[in-house]
Amino acid sequence: MHMSKSSHTSQAQTIKSLSAIQSEVESINRIALSVDCVIFGFDENKLKVLLIRSDLKKFQGKWSLLGDLVDPREELDEAASRILKQRTGLDDVYMEQVKTFGSLHRHPAGRVVTVVYYSLINIQNHKLKILDNELHWHDVSEIEDLAFDHKQILDCSYEQLQRRVQEHPLAFSLLPKKFSLRELQNVYEAILNIKMDRRNFRKKFFAMDFLVDIDEMEQDVPHRPGKLYNFNYNKYEKKKKKWVGIDF
């Protein structure tokens, strides 16, 4: 086999001993790690995201995602849950890792690599627990600028949400347990920023057959009330399709 003539200078890492790695791990090569949470909600027929005012002078007046440094004894997912719990009081929430952002100068305090999660919560079901730093909900479509690289992080998370919501039953996480088909359609329209045909939408979801008619109606609506449904996760798990097809 042909052996390249190119230099071997950078192969050192391949023959490191455990103790050498250990000393690197323990000393020079450590980096601050944070978790940032993009917390999506749905209200007033709009997709919302939870923001606070940045603490830092450099970003004075700018809004920021919720995040914190990861403790070295803490799992990444746990850090994300902790941040979410602190701010929303919610525990059992849909959450997904998006991407890790590590630009050298993304944080003014030095090198901080951040692992980003997004989560989907049902706004109606809860009130925010701690309103420090003006914690509150913002329309995703109206956000122009955020502290740090958080606008880029939000855009990336939102794009991932748009992709995933078309292939997985995520929309239900943004709604109460009981919801009308109109509400469900509104979630899709808000996330994907499109209009859909009402009849075709209903047909599609009934055909999938994991909405359960709970025999209740909307209350206090100024028009004919709609039926309410539950999402049956077990039925979904059994029926979900293995999608194959080349399409781009």
Next chain:
Amino acid sequence: MHMSKSSHTSQAQTIKSLSAIQSEVESINRIALSVDCVIFGFDENKLKVLLIRSDLKKFQGKWSLLGDLVDPREELDEAASRILKQRTGLDDVYMEQVKTFGSLHRHPAGRVVTVVYYSLINIQNHKLKILDNELHWHDVSEIEDLAFDHKQILDCSYEQLQRRVQEHPLAFSLLPKKFSLRELQNVYEAILNIKMDRRNFRKKFFAMDFLVDIDEMEQDVPHRPGKLYNFNYNKYEKKKKKWVGIDF
């Protein structure tokens, strides 16, 4: 607005000063960060991945992905490119971040969080540069166990590849610039682990209209030679579709 009665004990982080964050960033809260590369190739009609023997006694005899610690002054993408370049000599390679793995005890040297990238390279075009630690290609389908959590990382990367290859023109990165339709189909069949109809496959790709007939034929094949094509990335960029549809 209703103010929750729940404890405020964990809100401390929201009012940290920059200097407080700075001292955390500089000291106690740092974590070793590595990058691992899942390097896919295609040969003998099989999807391959590049592995080395693990350096560590604990994993003696086990194969491992290629990775290294991230230098605090180095971008994550650069670290991934560096690892790839060291081992394959290749520069200009398709590469995508997959996910970050951070289980507390995934690495015997201590807490090491790892950012995983996969890349797609054309095996035919090159020979491996450095063969230390028995660096070589393995059939993805035959890998049973790897050092660290690398089997889990490989599975996750492979699943992501399977999803992405159906929606983006990645397959071309695994082939030489000139390829036959049969080779292209073989890539899809290997990645997705399915058989496809030859006529429908051809129809589909010709309809997409970004394969360029370069008016050359296969050489030295023991049967009727096929035409060779290029992938025209510009044409793809213009034509690619914005895909909408709920399907799960």
Next chain:
DNA sequence: GCAAAAGTGTTTAGTTTACACCCATGC
């Protein structure tokens, strides 16, 4: 009774699948 949204089917267009025969080359 009027405003507002719920509920409901059918037709058409487009896409995906299944399927079989002749052709060009190397040996």
Next chain:
DNA sequence: GCATGGGTGTAAACTAAACACTTTTGC
């Protein structure tokens, strides 16, 4: 001349899209 894979078209099944009127409720 035979083995091997290249190259091609059509019909059937399925899926997605377009589209309008009647019903129920609150006011």
